[in-house]
Amino acid sequence: MGDSSVRGSRLSPMSVVGWIGLALLLCGAFFAALGALNQTIYGASGFVERYLEAIANDDIATASTTPGVALDAAELEALGLPANVSTAMLRSGVIESGPEDVSIVSDIAKDDGTHTVTASYRLETAIIETAFDVRPITPLYGVLNRWEFAVSPLAVIDVTAAHNPIFTVGSLSLDARAAKPVDELLAFTQVTPYLAMAPAVYEFRYDSTLLTAAPVAAQADPSARVAVTVDAQPTTVFVERVQVKVDEYLAGCTEQHVLLPAQCPFGIEIDDRVVSEPQWSIVTSPVVTLTPGETAFDMPPTEGIAHISVEVQSLFDGELSTVEEDRPFTLALSATINPDGNIAIQLK
Template identity: 80%
Template sequence: MSVAGWAGLAVLVVGAFFAALGALNQTVYGASSFIERYLSAIAADDIATASTTPGVALDATELEALGLPADVSTAMLRTGVVDSGPEDVRIMSDIAHDDGTHTVTASYRLDAAIVQSSFDVRPIEPLYGVLNRWEFAVSPLAVVDVTAAHNPLFTVGALTLDARATKSGDELAAFTQVTPYLAIAPAVYEFSYSSGLLEAVPVTLQADAAARAAVTVDAQPTAAFVERVQVNVDEFLAECATQTVLQPAECPFGIEIDDRVVGPPQWSIVTEPQVTLTPGESSFDMPPTEGVAHISVEVQSLFDGDRFTLEEDRPFTLALSATIKPDDSISIQLK
């Protein structure tokens, strides 16, 4: 082959190489493919890959701009937390800008909803100096403000978290905790809580990319919680009834008699107050609730000296507050 022939062949090879390189940079290494891979990682619950995608992590300056503390919780950035990720992803457009950035718009299904989002990406140092690489110009992470009402613990996906984990001092004692969490987005999360004493109805949250969302996990007393408090109330009243005095000490019932008492008073509980619990400012509270005690006592009239047995029902009210201790025991305070 002549020199001209070899030169022509070399031109063809070089041209084919650059054509293939251009095709790769438009497809596999293109901005659209970068977004598709990120969304696919979320759908596959590969949160390690999604969260380490260039441009996802937030630095201290970005956290400050979002009004977030430097130690904002990243506990939700793990496998087993996302309820559903983006499925049926379709790239709707990929618009290149003069500064080299791209705006990629994708359509996808999140649970039962069809969602469309736009992502801004920018080029970073090429792979091997020739293959395009990208990063998010704006992190797609969502901020989820979780209100853990009446209980610091909540469950998201398969993970149970404590909303007090990054707090200290007086904040630890708050009955309701509000805590921000970084979360992979776009994705759907389910928040709930269930224990022997407390239960929160599951709440579904759609976290959109680069957005801030709020969810409340509203823990309410279970029937078992109410029953345990009821047992304590019944035992307390039964103990009060053993006191053979007109005014049992530190008890909600008693009686004053003008005549002479000539025998030990005998108390019994006719009707126990039925416990109901609702969240208050710092505890689960039972409002003033009526019960009935009965007294039987031998008395002598100061007027004519007659002796008789006084039998009388004595209505009373009882109110209390209940809190759950760390060992799951219940602390009850009468009001």
């Protein structure tokens, strides 16, 4: 009775073969699926494509943490960049336009396990092809391929903030003096390198009451270095405010009832005896124009006309007469904007 139950519970040879076949089939399917994943989603091409799509979606957190993107101290030094180079542009809301219509042109495997993946994409109206070298790193869960860029695709943008240290890129306002040593803070023009996601197009500009810089675009290609100048120029309001200060200064000069007003650009010498208080007036005030100089916005020597009216007595015959005379003069100055937003003028 017991012997017959034992015999009944044993698997027949055909059953064992069937189970082994099923197991092999499942293993084969698993490895086939694993291989397909490693060729597609977890392949070198998929790695590059996801990076480009992250930039296109303005998902800079994902793009910047992609393996091989961050630069270490040695790589920064090799690029001639300071260890504290600004990463302020590595955030969302900064890129004007990223890669669109991304497609993989080729994926070439090399004997050392690295791949050269060539991607095609559109940046605004330009169609661009870029080759990325990627290499394998420790697999995910020991079986799924992982990759990193052999050379970081980050770009370096050297921003020249001309005549004003503040500029805007995308929705971000930056000060080019940040992290600069004290002896460079007062420079009228600042040149500062910034790390930037690439490929991408950035738009730089500046607008304020006193200064404006026309928008300028910079295309950052992977692993490239590009220069851009944000050229701040005086606004009409800036010029008008300087004009007011000039007119007030000259009005103060006319209040000095002397032939040679102190610290003023006009005056007259008279050999006869002066018998009345000299009366000065401004016929034509110099018209202010401002252009960037080495250290400030400069007004070149500009002509104005003052008028003198004074009673004199001849030393020769005692005759009394009135001197009425226009006196041309020139005025030059430099203007700067103080940290509090007020304008400082220095006469030349």
